[in-house]
Amino acid sequence: MSSLKNILYCQAGFGILANIFLLCVYTFIILGQRLKPMDLISCQLTFVHIMFLLTGGDNWLTDIFDSLSIENDFKCKTIFYTSRVMRGLSICITCLLSIFQAVTISPHTSLLAKFKQKIKIYMIYAFFCIWFFNLLINSHMIFYVGGFTNISETNQMKVTKSCSLFPMSYTIRGLILTVTTSRDVFLVVVMLITNAYMVIILFRHQRQYKHLHSISHLRASPEKRATQTILLLVGFFVVMYWVDFIISSTSLFLWMHDSVILTVQKFVMNAYPTITPLIQISSDKRIISVLKNLQAKIS
Template identity: 45%
Template sequence: MLLKNALFSQAGFGITANTILLLSHILPSLQDCRLKPSSLTICHLALVHIVMLLTMVFLVSPDLFESLHFQNDFKCKALYYVSRVMQGLSICTTCVLSTLQAITLSPSTSWLAQFKHKSVNFITHVYVFMWTLSLSSCASLTFYVVAFSNLNQTHFLKLDKYCSLSPMNSIVRYLFYALTTSRDVCFVGVMLISSMYLLNLLFKHQKRVQYLHSSSRSSTPSPEKRASQTIVLLVGFFVVMFWMDFIISSFPTHLSDDGPVMQTIRTLVSKIYAIVSPVVLLSSDRRVIGILQSVKQACSSLSH
């Protein structure tokens, strides 16, 4: 019960943080009447995480699950499918965000510089590709997702409290996991390469302008250092949680062996990135920091 309450609390915190992140990029873009590719990608990531966390809440809450007036099999198929699609989109969008940052900060002599102006035109095609890939790669497994009512179904694999995976041919199972794993590993690899390239650019740039940010003149970190820390935190945390989720998911348990504590831990590990990522992105956004400081000063003045 404590783990479940913690799960709901963290889901609520994650939905709130992603909503703030979404609004912090949409509202300024509405004033400028233009949405930059990086802002569009962050908005897409925040929206994906909101839907992912809402789906998780429905799957772990008896009242919310039963409030959907559909057959239990259909509810399991729909919620599990949406959850898997959002998880795939989270990986793809994080990869696109890291790549866009590398393209934006690449020097004019780099071969990536030619994509700076083309990224605005190609971003729509990238999103179409991401959605098509995520929707198609998760469709086949949905046919095997069913609701369970008999805990003696030992040949079924538990997905969460209400849904299970019916037995399937071993070749089909290994083929599905091979395809999804290959997709995820490829995106994670591109993400790491682009992030390391970006960190290398920031390190070289910081060395060139080190005299402008010496400790004798300013104690605050430079924008380059702050951007580097944000990228390292976001990508590093994503990779760690991705492999933890992959390891845990590689050992599915039968209905009779998987307790509620293990279910909650597996759910939390698979969704923790959606909760932490908006905090990392908001912490590096000067606009949000300025707004929070203004609110803090206003509250302190009212209290006095």
Template identity: 50%
Template sequence: MGNRGCSSPNCKIQLGNIPFNLIFDTVAGIGISANTFVLLFYISTILLDHKTKLHDLITCHLAFVHIVMLLIPVEFFFPDMFQSLNFLNDFKCKALFYTQKVMRGLSICTTCLLSILQVITISPSTSWMAKFKHKFTHYRILGLFGFFWSINLSFSSDMIIYAVAYSNTTQKNLLNISKYCSLSPMNVILRGLFLTLSLSRDITFVGLMLLSSAYMVILLCRHQRRLQYLHSTSFSTRASPEKRATQSILLLVSCFVFMYSLEIILSSSTSMLWVFGPVIFSVYRFVVNVYATVSPLLLIRSDKRIITILQKF
């Protein structure tokens, strides 16, 4: 209905299918609510509990990143609200695209850190991974957060250059992303540089995720065989919280890798064809939102403290 009688190129990127919008808005709403709950819970835990777990700190950071990720597309959902703001359109577009790319990178890095920490946590004392247990401190985790922010702020700076407000006057070959924002054609050298930086980051952290996940599977299999051999009910009960947390991290990584693969396919096809139609835009929005929405639900599932609180209500 919104496209009727519209001849502007802007119409090509509007989502006229209300059920699609409803689905995406619902997913984003659930994700924001779940991540906000996780963030507030772990902030209160960190402030009130003098024995804060490292997992709590990392999960808190991941929830914050995902809240920002899910809030960024508000420009796509409510363009009229952004149109009424007094900021320049170019500034708004650059800020939106830059923040979205930074948050996406932080999501990759933080998920990787969470999976590595879980491997170190469940590793037996005789394992070579055990020596890292005492090296992971709160200060080092905060230092890693600073490192993650610095590399992602740097690697995403191309969005400051190439994100522009849409104009139907003199600019040509724009990749239309939303009603008001587009990407201008990139310099080949700079485009290759930023692509190399982003791919090197993604390959490194996703590779570490996969390696840590494979090691967790091996440890779980060994643990299961040991339980079958010992037939110890008390041992099985005592180890179940760690096992449940490990399974949740494995599901988290699997969900991320699957959604990341779909995102890479969509991004690659868009970059090669320089086309971003409404269907691709709809699928891309869904793929980007799914992991940020599912991750807090998996983390809630693995934390007995949260489950206990929810059961009281």
């Protein structure tokens, strides 16, 4: 069990460092160049992943609270509420990223083309709606999470060494699961539709212009490279998110806790925010250019 926790801590630490590095690079790019909507979405997603990894269980944030002698109940509510909000924001912003790219590569004759001119304004509105919705929908964590006392007396479900879930009625559990499931299913369906649309656009583009451009040119197309990156991110996200959802839903309905299963669930939850910055760094030529410039200055 200790080895599993060590692996989890190493994963979270690596993911935090990778996301912090990516956020710094994006900030440098945004300050030095013209702001692109895709950069703004990527920055938000990177920030959300940093906060999610920091609040993903018994880790550094818990130790900081302990060192400050902060009340255990407040500590548990803060960590779990923030973690759930960031988890919801992750799927929402990933979906927004997929929608944005679908609009970006859509041909001028499509219905999506009319959104291209005002996409920045729509995106800002979407950010406000996404944050407000997730802050509201996860507010139940403030009431049903607290410091662990005595499981034999209160029937609490211990989820960490110092925090537990308070008993919920089947009605409340069902309502919470229904709302979160509806959100997840809707967003995943939207992502699958936009991904299918992007695949069709890429296929048509390659077939239409194959006689005009070489295969190497098609592979080097910035739009195609960006679209392939988002397709990879969304596909990986969908798999990891639903594996986590199945595990967490089963634990909630059966009201059971197993330390090994919980650790595996955290590993699955942390997989997407850990892998995402690596994919973004390797696929963005601007980031690679910044790294080469830094290496040249150091050498």
